[in-house]
Amino acid sequence: MVTLEQVRQRAENDARTHGYYLNPDEEFLASLLEGLRENEERYGYPSCPCRRATGVFELDRDIICPCDYRDPDCEEYGYCYCALYVRKDVAEKKLPIKPIPERRPPDKLAKTYSKEVVAPDVKTVEENKATMGSKKPPEARLKMWYCKQCGYICFREEPPYVCPICKAKREMFSELKITISG
Numbered sequence: 001m002v003t004l005e006q007v008r009q010r011a012e013n014d015a016r017t018h019g020y021y022l023n024p025d026e027e028f029l030a031s032l033l034e035g036l037r038e039n040e041e042r043y044g045y046p047s048c049p050c051r052r053a054t055g056v057f058e059l060d061r062d063i064i065c066p067c068d069y070r071d072p073d074c075e076e077y078g079y080c081y082c083a084l085y086v087r088k089d090v091a092e093k094k095l096p097i098k099p100i101p102e103r104r105p106p107d108k109l110a111k112t113y114s115k116e117v118v119a120p121d122v123k124t125v126e127e128n129k130a131t132m133g134s135k136k137p138p139e140a141r142l143k144m145w146y147c148k149q150c151g152y153i154c155f156r157e158e159p160p161y162v163c164p165i166c167k168a169k170r171e172m173f174s175e176l177k178i179t180i181s182g
Contacts, residue, residue, distance in 0.1 A: 011085075015085055020087065023084055023085075042055070043055050048064075049084075051067075063104065067080070067081070071167070073100060076100075142157060143156065146175075146176045149163065149172050
């Protein structure tokens, strides 16, 4: 069982590492952290407390906090979609927090509202919790993406919006295809 203090510590460490701050409104921050804790208990991973999760890890991968959209949102608006992570000017209350548009692609949003979310080859919440850390590879079509600026490599369905290493934009990523001949 994860504690609220563990969730807060993880968020603070991530904010500090990436040059962000946590929301300065303590009451609002507490509700966000509680939402992360509840989602981690419910799904086995800390999905964004302000977005609807499916409970299927592979479908929710992009909204596991910190979500894939945090950096571009913070860069453009000063805070992420749920306003957990904020820039310095927002933390100092020089910029107000207002609702911002959702960056999550419509196809991913639609999956969270479909009646039958779980495809036959995708794990349910219970199976996901039971097999976390198992050696069986996930049933996803992941591609290898390479940052042309710093060399960062990741396996994902799509490249990240911002490179976590050098902060290059999505356009700086290329798909790598490896062919092994024998």
